[in-house]
Amino acid sequence: MKLTITITNTSEGWNVQATEELQDDTTFTDRIAALSFARNVIEKAEKKILDKAIND
Known part of the structure; x- marks a missing residue:
């Protein structure tokens, strides 16, 4: 089994x-x-994104 997750930021x-x-x-x-x-x-990616947004 191969599971691929793609997270992208769009407009x-x-x-x-x-x-x-x-x-x-x-x-x-x-x-x-x-x-x-x-x-x-x-969930870990969301946390990292939020932490980065807060610290920038």
């Missing part, structure tokens, strides 16, 4: 896009684990 605001490429042996549990991990990554 209309922030855009988050996630795509996944499944293999034949990808289980539902694998997908849930990957999405949970992705959620944590996005």
Whole structure:
């Protein structure tokens, strides 16, 4: 399984896009684990962006 998260800043605001490429042996549990991990990554990115905005 490959999960790709793209975060971009556009004139209309922030855009988050996630795509996944499944293999034949990808289980539902694998997908849930990957999405949970992705959620944590996005939350950390949000925190870094907010911290930078506050400190600039």
